[in-house]
Amino acid sequence: xxxxxxxxxxNQALREEMQRDENVFLMGEEVGVYQxxxxxxxxxxxxxxxxxxxxxxxxxxxxxxxGVGAAMGGLRPVIEFMTWNxxxxxxxxxxxxxxxxxxxxxxxxxxxxxxRGPNGAALQLGSQHSQAWESWMAHIPGLKVVSPxxxxxxxxxxxxxxxDNNPVIVLEGEMLYNLKGEVPDGEHIVPIGKAEVKREGSDxxxxxxxxxxxxxxxxxxxxxxxxVKAEVLDLRSLRxxxxxxxxxxxxxxxxxxxxxEGWPHAGIGAQVVDLIQRDAFDDLDAPVQRxxxxxxxxxxxxxxxxxxxxxxxxxxxxxxxxxxxE
Amino acid sequence: xxxxxHMEALSPTMEEGRLVKWxxxxxxxxxxxxxxxxxxxxxxxxxxxxxxxxxxxxVVVPEGTTVPVGNxxxxxxxxxxxxxxxGSGSQTAGTGSQESGAGAAKPAPAAAPAxxPAPAAAxxxxxxxxxxxxxTRVKASPLARRxxxxxxxxxxxxxxxxxxxxxxxxxxxxxxAQTRVGSTPAPSxxxxxxxxxxxxxxxxQIRRTIAKRLAxxxxxxxxxxxxxxxDMERAAEAREALNKxxxxxxGKISFNDIIIKAVALALVQHRACNAWFxxxxxxxxxxxxxxxxxxxDDGLITPVxxxxxxxxxxxxxxxxxxxxxxxxxxxxxxxxxxxxxxxxSNLGMFDIEHFTAVINPxxxxxxxxxxITPQAVPDxxxxxxxRRMRVTMSxxxxxxxxxxxxxxxxxxxxxxxxxxxxxx
Numbered sequence: 001x002x003x004x005x006x007x008x009x010x011n012q013a014l015r016e017e018m019q020r021d022e023n024v025f026l027m028g029e030e031v032g033v034y035q036x037x038x039x040x041x042x043x044x045x046x047x048x049x050x051x052x053x054x055x056x057x058x059x060x061x062x063x064x065x066x067g068v069g070a071a072m073g074g075l076r077p078v079i080e081f082m083t084w085n086x087x088x089x090x091x092x093x094x095x096x097x098x099x100x101x102x103x104x105x106x107x108x109x110x111x112x113x114x115x116r117g118p119n120g121a122a123l124q125l126g127s128q129h130s131q132a133w134e135s136w137m138a139h140i141p142g143l144k145v146v147s148p149x150x151x152x153x154x155x156x157x158x159x160x161x162x163x164d165n166n167p168v169i170v171l172e173g174e175m176l177y178n179l180k181g182e183v184p185d186g187e188h189i190v191p192i193g194k195a196e197v198k199r200e201g202s203d204x205x206x207x208x209x210x211x212x213x214x215x216x217x218x219x220x221x222x223x224x225x226x227x228v229k230a231e232v233l234d235l236r237s238l239r240x241x242x243x244x245x246x247x248x249x250x251x252x253x254x255x256x257x258x259x260x261e262g263w264p265h266a267g268i269g270a271q272v273v274d275l276i277q278r279d280a281f282d283d284l285d286a287p288v289q290r291x292x293x294x295x296x297x298x299x300x301x302x303x304x305x306x307x308x309x310x311x312x313x314x315x316x317x318x319x320x321x322x323x324x325x326e
Numbered sequence: 327x328x329x330x331x332h333m334e335a336l337s338p339t340m341e342e343g344r345l346v347k348w349x350x351x352x353x354x355x356x357x358x359x360x361x362x363x364x365x366x367x368x369x370x371x372x373x374x375x376x377x378x379x380x381x382x383x384x385v386v387v388p389e390g391t392t393v394p395v396g397n398x399x400x401x402x403x404x405x406x407x408x409x410x411x412x413g414s415g416s417q418t419a420g421t422g423s424q425e426s427g428a429g430a431a432k433p434a435p436a437a438a439p440a441x442x443p444a445p446a447a448a449x450x451x452x453x454x455x456x457x458x459x460x461x462t463r464v465k466a467s468p469l470a471r472r473x474x475x476x477x478x479x480x481x482x483x484x485x486x487x488x489x490x491x492x493x494x495x496x497x498x499x500x501x502x503a504q505t506r507v508g509s510t511p512a513p514s515x516x517x518x519x520x521x522x523x524x525x526x527x528x529x530x531q532i533r534r535t536i537a538k539r540l541a542x543x544x545x546x547x548x549x550x551x552x553x554x555x556x557d558m559e560r561a562a563e564a565r566e567a568l569n570k571x572x573x574x575x576x577g578k579i580s581f582n583d584i585i586i587k588a589v590a591l592a593l594v595q596h597r598a599c600n601a602w603f604x605x606x607x608x609x610x611x612x613x614x615x616x617x618x619x620x621x622x623d624d625g626l627i628t629p630v631x632x633x634x635x636x637x638x639x640x641x642x643x644x645x646x647x648x649x650x651x652x653x654x655x656x657x658x659x660x661x662x663x664x665x666x667x668x669x670x671s672n673l674g675m676f677d678i679e680h681f682t683a684v685i686n687p688x689x690x691x692x693x694x695x696x697x698i699t700p701q702a703v704p705d706x707x708x709x710x711x712x713r714r715m716r717v718t719m720s721x722x723x724x725x726x727x728x729x730x731x732x733x734x735x736x737x738x739x740x741x742x743x744x745x746x747x748x749x750x
Contacts, residue, residue, distance in 0.1 A: 254469050254495060285469040285495040286488070324488045324496070 001184055007177040009151035010040045010116075013158035014078065016186070018048050021076060024162055027054040027063055028080030028117075037082045038118065038177050064090035064115070068097045071113040076162060081117035084171065085129045090115075098167040099142030114161045116170035119147070120211060120261040123175070124305060127297035132261035134209075135268050137169045138239040144192055145238040147171040149213035151181040153236055156190025164192065171238075173211050195242035197249065201231030204255040204319045207246060207272055209235040212259040212291075212310055219259075219315035230319060238268055246272060247280050254285040255322040259315050264292040289318040328403030329378040333387075335395045336365060336372040341485060343367055343374075344392040345399060350382045356402060363399070378402045384409050466493035473498045480606050483528055528607045547603075551682050552731045553718040556742045558698050562713050564745045568639070581715075582618075582672050583643040585695055588741040590614045590634035591748050593668055596734035600667050602688035603724050609688075617666030617686055618646060620653040627653050628686055630666040674698060680716045690725035693738075694718040715742075 004012065018024045025048075030037050032045040032055040045053040056063040060081060067077040081087040087094070094115060101111045121130035137145045144166055148154040154172065161168035198213060199220050206216040213234050220230035233249050235242065250256050256276055258269035269290040276288050294308040320326045333343050344366040350356055356376040363374045376382075380402045387399040401409040464481040466474065470493045474481045479498050486493035561584055569578045593600040593614045602609040614635040617628035629649035631642055652658050671683040672695040683694035696716040703712045717738070721731040741747045 282468045282472045285467045324494055 001182050003180055004151050004155075004183040005177065006148075006151045006154050006172070006179045006181070007038060007040055009155040009181075009183045010158055010172065011042055011044070012183070013155040013162070014041065014044060015047065017159055017162040018044070018052060021162075022052075023074065024076045024078065025052040025054065025070075026078045026080060027056055027067060029056055029058055029082050031055060031080050036080070038174065040172075040177070041080070060086050060089040061093060064093035065097065067113050067115075068093050068101070068111070071098070071111050071167075072101065072109055076112045076114075078114040078116060078162060081115065083129060083174070084117050084119040084133050085131055087115065087117065087133070094137075094143070094167070094169075095140055099140045101142075102166065103142060110165040111167045112162075112165045113167045114158070114170055115167065116158070116161070117172060118174040118177070119171035120173055121175075121293075121298050121305070121309065122173075124300055124302055125298075126300045130298035130305075132263075132293070134171055134238050134260070135262050135266060135271075137171070138241075138268060138271070142167065143239060144168045145171065146192055146236060147210040147238055148190075148236060149176070149198075149208075149210050149234050151179060152183045152188065153190050153196075153234075155183050156188045157192065157236065159189055160192050163189075168192065171210060175211060179214075190236065193237045193240040193242055195233055195235045195237070195245035197231060197245070198234045199230065199232040201229035201253065203229045203231075203253055204257060204322055205231045205233055205246075205249040205253045206257050206259060206315060206319065207233045207235065207249075207269075208259040209238060209268070211261055215310050215312050216259050216315055218312035219319065222312055222316045223319055226320075226325070228319065228323060228325075235268075235272075241271065241275070243275055243279070246275060250276050250280045251283045254283055255319075256284075256288045257291060257315060257318040257322060258288060259291045259310050261293055261310065263295050264290060265295060267292060286322040286324065289322050291315050291318050328383055328401045328407050328409045329380070330398045331362060331374070331376070331400040331402060333365070333393050333395050333397050333399050334374060336367045336374070340367040340395060342392050342394045345387050345389055346371055347389055348385060350376075352382055352385050354382045356380065356382050374399070376402060381405045383407060464493065465490060466498075467495065469495050470498050478606075480528060522612050524609050524611045524613070526604070526607050526609050547685050547687055548723040549682075549685060549720050550723050550728065550731075551718050551720055552728070552735055553680065553716060554735050554739055555701075555714055555716045556739045557703075558713045558715045558742060561742050561745050562698070572640075577640055577644055579639050579643055580646075581674065581698060582670075582695075583639050583646060584742070584745070585672065585693075586616050586618065586631060586634055586642050586646065586670060587637075587639055588738055588745075588748060589668065589670055589693055590616055590631075590637075592734055592738040592741060594635050595737050596730070598730050599691050599721075599726055599734045601690045601725050602667070603690060603722055604688060608690075608725055611667040613667065615666045615668075617663075617669035617689070617692075618649070619669060619671035619683070619686075619692075620650045622654055622656070627658065627663050628666060628669055629653050629658055629663050632665075668692070670695060674715065680718060682718050683720050685720050685722055687722075690722040691731065691734075692720045694720065 014026060026041055026044060031041045032050060032053045035042040035045065041053060064079055067079040070077045098111050098113055101109050119134065120132035134145060134147060137143055144164060146157045146161060146168065148157045158170055161170050199217060201220065206219060208216040216232045220232050223230045231249055231253055233245060258272045260268050262268060269292060273288045273290065276284070291310045291314045293310060296308060299305050299308055336343065346364040346366050348363045350362050356362060356379065358376050358379050360376050361373040362376050362382065364371050365374045381404065383401045383403045385400045387393050393399060403409065465486060466481050467488065471481065473495060481493055484493050484497050487497050488494040565579050565581065565584060572578060597610055600611045600614055613633055616631045616634040618631060619626055619628050631645050634642060649658065649662060666689065668689055669686045669692040671692060673681055674695050674697040677697050679699065680696045681694050683692045685692050694717065698713050698715045700711045701714040702709050719731055719735055
């Protein structure tokens, strides 16, 4: 077990999978010579050569399409978007080609492709570069969506994604790349569709994923000072959703707060709340609360940006509300 | 600027108060410290005093209304000053989840007064059914509903601590501490308007606790016993006079008939003893149906003298004899030995001086009547011989408390010791 950054954990997953299967290749803007805009692909060009680590022009739709074609031909492409904000340009290939290929070919053509890159806001990148797209992605039948929050989960989920025969969206985070954590060496697989309790508690479940795990953990610490035992459930996968884990936790705590980076309207949290109200109705002691980014384009101004994001304080407040403490 | 008058916490545990009476009217001058209103808390009726000088500009909460602590009930200010809005009632329940900020956590005005039964006297056109119905919709979390169902808690009796008075888990888990102890109406003490056979009053929390604890210690019906000795001299004289007057007409009046009549009349005055325990509520009867224990060959049956309080002694006597006769011959119809609201067991004819009777459920009480025997009684500095009788009342403690039963017995004693009192 080594302590690695999230960035290096992803790098390790890529390297190990490329070593394991020669059909795996990486393609995207600046992934080769520059070793990745965020250095996720450091050393890979040197080790695997330009046929397997392919620099592309700034043409998201184009290289996403090349990836889809390569997957149809039996390769296992990993397509890196410099950020998911830019992947908007590649939506047609992701949604109309990758997601539907198996279905529209009557099950004849698999689509073992990974689309990955940083998602959501960083710091002061402005409205167009500070967007969390998970609800768009999770909306599409045919796609799998994962959003690791820790280095260990980043490694384990990327490895699962690369080995999956379906298109998998891997949502990383610019603000997560420097996050350090213990990562199991070698064959460390985190199955897609499995959430994880990151902190045990009995009074309220804080349901989160990706960057909001840290927010929820801080909120749980604040709540602990008021003798509230918050359970933190990291979804890890957004499609498929680990419904069993969500229901099990809510049945234990009777209360839930869903925290996510994205906007509230038609967000991931809405999907989680739908599940809870339907399948855990008799276990609920309070309506489920949600904490989201404010329902506005992300402000550039530092203070406004901070105010727009989900914060531990907002989560703790929502938790106190479902506990009828305020 | 006008000053708000809030519903204050007048007891440490008070969460809401019922505004019983405004002692000041709108327009009255008030001084700080002066009593503005009487407020019924969970424990007692207390005074709400002014915290400012000026004029009572506006009364927001009418008499009889229950409002949570902290709500505005009135405004004090300078004469002619304007006050904004109605003040307190603005906090409504049911805000959507997105808007349910801190403000929504305040309980909305409770609809408690709706649960009070219509006052007995002040209802010229009785609306009996409405008085019994409970129009208050209980708001409870799904979990609280499930817990309440599983543990047999009546949510209507639970004070919700969530937004808008929502009953939540902690309210049903905590048991008595969180529940509405003081605000459940006591039954009106005398029988109200005829035509309403009974009134169902939900069990209060304290009643429920008494029921549970005493039942657990004493058995399904927790009995306790009250004994009193009654001087029957004047009743005996009255009986002799009446029988003399009846002469050969037949249908003599017995002591038993007099006791039935007296018990029935005493129950009219002590409705709290004319009741059935019904698991989650107490049924206070507005009619008096006396069950009369009759020994039969292999047991006991209690034929019922219906509406004994309004029947004459001759009617009672006739019915009693007729029913007892048919009881011994096993000719009673089911409706003739069911539906009594209180019972009497008389073993006086067997020379039993004193005994205790077992309550005939679901009734709350039974009177055990002993024999009438001459007793040496001090009368000034003399000792005289008086005919006296001991009666023992068995009470179901879930319904009747010691003092309640004692007061009833006192009335019964007064009636038998001075039979003219029955005419009152």
